Amino acid sequence: MxxxxxxxxxxxxxxxxxxxxxxxxxxxxxxxxxxxxxxxxxxxxxxxxxxxxxxxxxxxxxxxxxxxxxxxxxxxxxxxGLGPRENEKADYYRWLFFAAGPLEQAVTNKAVGFEPSAERERMFGYGNYDLAVNTLADHLAGRDYVCGSRFTAADVYVGSAVLWGVQFGTMPKLDSFVAYADRIGQREAYKRGKDEDNQLIAEMQAAG
CATH class of the missing domain: 3.40.30.10 (Glutaredoxin)
Structure with a gap:
């Protein structure tokens, strides 16, 4: 085992x-x-x-x-080599937990039809959907990965959110999102995992 x-x-x-x-x-x-x-x-x-x-x-x-x-x-x-180097730690932890916190809240709340009123935005960790989404998009603009030029574990999590969001419409197809999704979607590890899970899904659906 x-x-x-x-x-x-x-x-x-x-x-x-x-x-x-x-x-x-x-x-x-x-x-x-x-x-x-x-x-x-x-x-x-x-x-x-x-x-x-x-x-x-x-x-x-x-x-x-x-x-x-x-x-x-x-x-x-x-x-x-997926953890952060010393000069990458700030971006690594910041955006990993941004995606797990404010972004996830904003996207899932909007998906189920809930958005806080302007008066209640400060009660929520993300303010509003557009603010959360554009904050990440602005960070990714002009850089290859979350920490700059090198892929890290933060890109697995942030990248999964962007790949899913762009594909299924829970996040807008902004230029920085589309370019980032295209880049990380070419990774061999991503394609191996996706192929394995797609095969499992097909088997489960065939079995009813």
Whole structure:
């Protein structure tokens, strides 16, 4: 058995962690869970009381939450070169957690039809949708990756948000988003993970 167990459903944010694991290059075993049954079993609830995927177990230690898993894997597998160098740490942590916090809130709230009134914007960590989205777009304009010219684990998380958002219309097709999505979508690790998950999805759909 590999030292990493990846708890996953291919129709979930687990695709982010599949990509990250492929970037890391360490061997891992995948356990596929379904929403109706195995994700709610007591055995999995002991791993993640939220009863959601993804999660990983690494040498018996559990990590949940996509941004945390990306940062953790970059940290414990430094040979993959996905963690921040000293001069990259400010951008790395800032934008990793911006995407996991304000951006995620703004995008999901808008997707379900909720946007705070102008009077209540300061109650929310993102202010309003346009402010959050344009803040990230402005950062990405004129640079290849989150930290500048080098790909890091922050790009797995931020990149997943942009790739998904541009593809499914939850984020606008701004020039900086489209260029960034095209760039990171060419990574071999991304394509390997996507192919694996697309195959799993096809098998699940065929099985009904």
């Amino acid at each position: 590999s030292e990493i167990i990846f708890y996953h459903n291919p129709m979930s944010r687990g695709q982010i962690i599949r990509w990250m694991l492929e970037e890391v290059g360490a061997p891992y075993d995948t356990e596929i869970l379904d929403y109706a049954s195995s994700m709610k079993d007591e055995s999995y609830r002991a791993i993640n009381p939220m009863m959601k995927v993804p999660a990983i177990s690494h040498n018996g230690k559990i990590v949940t939450e996509c941004a945390a898993i990306c940062a953790y894997l970059a940290d414990v597998f430094p040979e993959a």
